[in-house]
Amino acid sequence: MTTTAVPATTRKDWASDQEVRWCPGCGDYSILAAVQMLLPELGVRRENTVFLSGIGCAARFPYYMSTYGMHSIHGRAPAIATGLATTRPDLDVWVVTGDGDALSIGGNHLIHALRRNVRMTILMFNNQIYGLTKGQYSPTSELAKVTKSTPFGSLDTPFNPVSLALGAEASFVARTHDMDRQHMQEMFRRAHEHEGAAFVEIYQNCNVFNDAAFEKITGREARSAMLVPLVHGEPIRFGKELEKGVVQRPDGRLEVVDVADVGEDALLVHDEEREDPGLAFALSRLSRGPYEPTPIGVFRAVRRPEYGASMAEQLADAQERRGVGDLKALLRSGATWTVG
Amino acid sequence: MTTTEEHRTEEHPREQRKSKISRVVVRFAGDSGDGMQLTGDRFTASSALFGNDLSTFPDFPAEIRAPSGTLAGVSAFQVQIADLDVTTPGDVPNVLVAMNPAALKANVGVLEKGATLVVNADAFDERSLAKAGYGSNPLSDGSLAAFTVYEVPMTSITQEVCKDAGVKPRDAERSKNFFALGLVSWLYTRPVEPTIDWIEKRFADKPLVLEANARAFRAGYHFGETAELFEASYEVGPAQFPPGEYTQISGNQALAWGLIAASKLSGLPLFLGSYPITPASDILHELSRRKEFGVRTFQAEDEIAGIGSAIGAAFGGSLGVTTTSGPGVDLKSEAIGLAVNLELPLVVVDVQRGGPSTGLPTKAEQADLLHAMYGRHGEAPVPIVAARTPSHCFDAAIEAVRIAVKYRTPVLLLSDGYLANGAEPWRLPDVDLLEPIDPAFATAPNHVDADGTPVFWPYLRDPETLARPWAPPGIPGLEHRVGGLEKADGSGSVSYDPANHERMVRLRAAKIDGIARDIPPVEVDDEAGDAELLVLGWGSTYGAIVAAVRRARARGHRVAHAHLVHLHPFPENLGEVLARYRRVLVPEMNLGQLSRLVRAEYLVDARSLSKVQGVPFRAREIEAAIDAELGGPA
């Protein structure tokens, strides 16, 4: 790879010539803008950047980027990314996926990519609905959701994507939302820096099939009271006057309290680097849905060996011990005999 | 009964201690836990080193430890060794080694009059007889009168010789397969040293086991020498092989090595994404051991991730390969279609087994041909290459890679359970003479925009091969997006234009059809050129067809044989070849899949000869079909 300085770019340099075809007003636009505006700041090269996706509205993302990219098949992007990232450590691999793509058909690939800690930045657009197929409920839709495929209400308990990722041994887990570009960019930057699989859940509004799903917590007026920012090393507090906070009860339960009632020192201090994911998990369960105070930010960021690097190490090790593979010797590695 | 050359042995002469025979078929049968595969394998290895030609057929149950002593739990290994060129493991065993009543019962049916039976007499107690479903003891009820039966107390002798080595009788009992190996090694004058050497190496870290196995092996050998039981031992001399260096190889091993060779020839790092499945797993195992070749193996969470990761690796400029068997191919279908659309090089290996569904996991079948051909939605053609012998898996793997890389396409490489586990001597190729494979990566823009800017069009095809450029990430100016949506011819942008879609469908088909110009014409074995019947085969039926055709010719029939390695597209001359023969017979381990393809393609009356029993054809079955086609024995 070239060692010359990374050329300065602007947002325009990262946009492809393809017309963006999401519905007007779709939250996907602001996520695309956030990414395209962030990339010039990351000191990365277009030619070394790859966006991979599965299928869904969200998954159209790679077509709009001027990087290398692949729009693959439903749910499989993390598997494809695993092959690419382990063979090309020089590339920045981004995976763009939806709640259906990542948690329904592709759930298996997602959890395994996370536990293996393959270097990839996963942006999961959670609109709690199947957008592209026109509005069926998804694995993140709230219980009793009425959609075309559930006219009497859905029966299945939704996944909490952050809980799921933490349970899958993810080394980096964050949450953000499409109404706050700055926060998105901060999360994406952090995820991109992470050595391994980084999972970011983005609350995304599908204004056509599930409008205002997050309005109660991400609406401009609601935000300060309903979003609980997680800041590493800081007590967890929120509210317009930071009058609310989170404490941990002796039985381990987390609870939202008035700071005035408990005193600042009683508040839980966020530690994203905690080895034990238990607290991060408890934080992910603080709200039961996007209608209660909901944490956003980095839940967990720990160092673990990266899968591709470990694989490369094994290869280097084998070559050091046995020398670079010799085909002639390989064919003679069993018993041989000579005729004539 | 006709005596065919495959199982001809000479009379057992009384006085003579050693008599020369040309070939022998030995079948070792015992409980799955008795180590019959190992025994057969060692007998094969020492015969290979001795210079015999040989062909093997491991035949084992799907269960790791089926209920012991039952028919379901019988595991067998058949090998034919010869001083001449053999192409099959033999139709019928001349010698059956049966370690227990179940092994006898499961195999005695195929024996012919005069066959030799060596049984472990210790195992014929009432309980074991009952478990095998014997009402009376076959060793004493006269039901084996047609055979020469040697009753050898293998268990007790093994326990006896292990006693003063400090091995407990229960542990010593496990070495009885080495006793059997020793005995058969004596019977066929195999050298002792290679096996002893092997035991010493293999069990170096388990001194007691090493000692027990070595003692059992020697005891078996001496038993033959001294026990007066046997009238003679036999000698199968070395075969006449073309000069060269040889090794013994199984299909899965050859396939793995072929992939490594192709990686070297192309300079593309090999990436295998795979999920374990019988009978393909050994390719994953073998490649996982070869990290010094820069081989990355990834045991995925399922077959879809196996192929997905291989596609990702191919996108990044590696040689992407995925290996599986039938059920796994089902799961990969959608991703194969993606690779067809992406037009990226990819090799999908299907080591076929009995189906449908889980079917017969450890048994061979050729019933995935039409699946390979058509098993995807939409018009999604893929080239198909099929290996025909264990060692040919090496060449077939290289050929699959060559086509995949040159034409930027997924290629289906078909093997089967019989090839995968079967072994044969292989004359090592001179690797310096193997043809290099040029990945021909794109290096620069290939088109100019309306405004004069140089741009990269990922679907601008090579006019001759119709292959698109392969541009792994990393090169400025070649950034591009691919995907499963239909693309505009040339630019590769998403396109829903009706005429463009038809053009792309036809282009993808024409690209694959065009490969016919780039593969060797099918060779016909028809020396005199006057054959009335062509036997057309593909895959692992090769050996049985060769043997059958030889025998039929020896009896005066005029028969030709052609064997397809390329099943899609067919070689260019196939139509003309088929037209030359009045009759065409297609033996297949399915219900007639190739015959259906050639009938549809060439409008010839290709007759199907089917066998779907999970076991390979016997040469005599094909011979009988040849007789039937040509009007009775010549």
Ligand SMILES: Cc1ncc(C[n+]2csc(CCOP(=O)(O)OP(=O)(O)O)c2C)c(N)n1
């Ligand atoms: C194998 C397969 N099954 C089903 C579909 C149909 N399909 C396309 S996108 C989609 C759901 C997408 O939902 P989500 O991942 O949440 O993405 P969104 O459109 O909401 O962004 C489905 C079911 C498909 N393309 N492929």
Ligand code: SF4
């Ligand atoms: S359907 Fe919903 S998610 Fe899809 S583009 Fe339209 S608004 Fe966006």
Ligand SMILES: [Mg+2]
């Ligand atoms: Mg969705």
